[in-house]
Amino acid sequence: MITTLETTATPLPEELAFLGERLMAFNDGDVGASERKALAVFVRDEAGAIVAGISGYTAWGWLYVQWLWVDERLRGRHMAGTMLDAAEKEAMARGCQNAWIDTFNPNAARVYRRQGYQPFGTLADFPVGRSRVFLQEKLSAG
Template sequence: MDIELKLTQGVAPGEEEIILNRIKAYNVATFGQTDRREIAVPLYDDDGRLIGGLVGYTGRGWLYTSLLYVPEELRGRGLAARMLEMAEAEARARGCIGAYIDTMNPQALRLYRKQGYTEIGSLKDLAGGHSVTWLEKRFSS
């Protein structure tokens, strides 16, 4: 089979899902079935509108927090720390041994360190002089 590669600005609707499904099938065949379960701590205003929160999942013994956002006017009240603690408590209940997260935000980095996360890697020299940092937190037995 002669394969022609072509660089594009993206793929057609549905094509990314095809690639993702093939990766998932490969991973299950290679590493076994995942126990991935979604986890969220939504943050609502007084009118019931979603204004922030935590989104992630547990899987293969770890909690991954993919999104964590607190609106500017609510920062400094400990909401992010409380959301992390809630997600971590649920992760422990699900049998997880730890949690991981990544950030480009220096304020968030300080918060995660304060919450017991330690750096496991970083990518420096992103545009604008920024960097992204990955952190982990091992749960004590």
């Protein structure tokens, strides 16, 4: 078998999809079906434009919040907590028992801690001068 090694900053979407599908198939065979399913929560203004949102997924009984953004005009109004509550409720409906999120923004870390998330790891200088904090929460219906 002849092989070549390619490094690129512009992979094709179908190449990334192929890679993701192959890895998910391997992991499902190794530890069982993940039942991975996208999860998003959006806040829209009166014109329907997104002014805050969460994007992530559920898999193996966990909610992972990959992205959480709030327009600066809505910050300080508990919008992140409201969206996390909605995402966690949906995750529990899907059978999830835990959630995790990460950030390198100290203000966001404080918000997540107020929401009940607890740190379980950090990467120093990610990015330089900050630490990326990983937080988790046990989900409960109460």
